[in-house]
Every structure is written in structure tokens, then in C-alpha cells.
Amino acid sequence: MMKKPFCDFCIRTRVLCAKCQGLIDSGEYSWLDVDVVDALMKLEKKYNLNDVEYVKAYETDAFIVVVLRGFKKLPKGAQMQLEKDLTAALGKNAKIVEKGSANEIIAQLVSPARLLTISTSWLPDGTSETVVKIPSREIRRLPVRPEKLQEILNRIVGSTIKIDVIKEKEIKI
Numbered sequence: 001m002m003k004k005p006f007c008d009f010c011i012r013t014r015v016l017c018a019k020c021q022g023l024i025d026s027g028e029y030s031w032l033d034v035d036v037v038d039a040l041m042k043l044e045k046k047y048n049l050n051d052v053e054y055v056k057a058y059e060t061d062a063f064i065v066v067v068l069r070g071f072k073k074l075p076k077g078a079q080m081q082l083e084k085d086l087t088a089a090l091g092k093n094a095k096i097v098e099k100g101s102a103n104e105i106i107a108q109l110v111s112p113a114r115l116l117t118i119s120t121s122w123l124p125d126g127t128s129e130t131v132v133k134i135p136s137r138e139i140r141r142l143p144v145r146p147e148k149l150q151e152i153l154n155r156i157v158g159s160t161i162k163i164d165v166i167k168e169k170e171i172k173i
Helices: 008-013 018-025 031-047 076-090 102-110 136-141 146-157
Strands: 053-059 064-069 094-098 117-122 128-135 160-166
Touching (some): 008 031, 031 053, 031 064, 064 146, 076 094, 102 128, 102 146, 128 136, 146 160
Parallel strands (some): 064 094
Antiparallel strands (some): 053 064
């Protein structure tokens, strides 16, 4: 059975028990998470999501990013089909990523576009900024516009991420 933060009964009925309501009230999860978990539960048998753990969902006006743990263990074809079925179930474009380091999440969300570099700078005030460089010819291969991607990455990773689009003549080999 897929690991999830909410009770099966609460997800199916949309009437939350004290524990599940507490998760939403605390801001740790939202109603979007309930909707996504519900859609995943309906697809659970078809894709054998027994070893998968639900982490969180993030939404922009462009698409929904679902973070799962154990998703990469599924065959590649099943991963792609699950994304399509989840998109249909939610009525909005969905992208599933495996929980991992900031760089792993960035690489998964930028895919199928090619990355030049991911570099992290530590600032004097103790914060960090990650700069993702993408060649300008790869922009059309991004799942969404760079600004939207930057916005959702900042929320998922929890630190400042900046996407730089590099023109071909600026790339030094």
C-alpha cells in the first residue's frame, strides 16, 4: 500500500479526522495534497505503487509537481504513463519527481531540456543561491516557461534558485 499522510477514509469522503485536519491546518499539507493522493490511490493498483511514498504536491498556474519517494523504482514506461493518467485525473498538467537533493529535483524538472550547469553560491548572510544555466536553444524543451519553473523550484527546494538562459555565443567550451 502506498504510504501517505492522510487516512484512506478521509481521502475518499473528504471529511477529515482530527489528525488529517491538523495536517492541513498546520500548513504542512493542503487540499491539493488530498486531491493528488486521492488520484494516486485510484491509480495505485494499476501501477503497483506499494513501495511509493507520497511527499508533497506543488501547484502553479501552469502545472502540478508531485514529489514522491520510490517513484524511480517503477519502469520508465510506467512512470511516463502514470504522469499522463495523473494529468487526466487532476485536469491539469502533472509532473512527478523523485524526492532527492536540490540538484536532483532541478534536473528532473528541467528534463527533457539539457542543463549546462547547476552551481550553488553561499552568501555572506548564511543563505545560498543556486544558479541553473540552460542553453537558449533548450528553452522550447522546458515543461514551462523559465520564470514559472524558477517559482516552483524555489517552493520545492526551499531556497533561492535562479534560472539563467545562456545564449549560444556566450557558451565557452
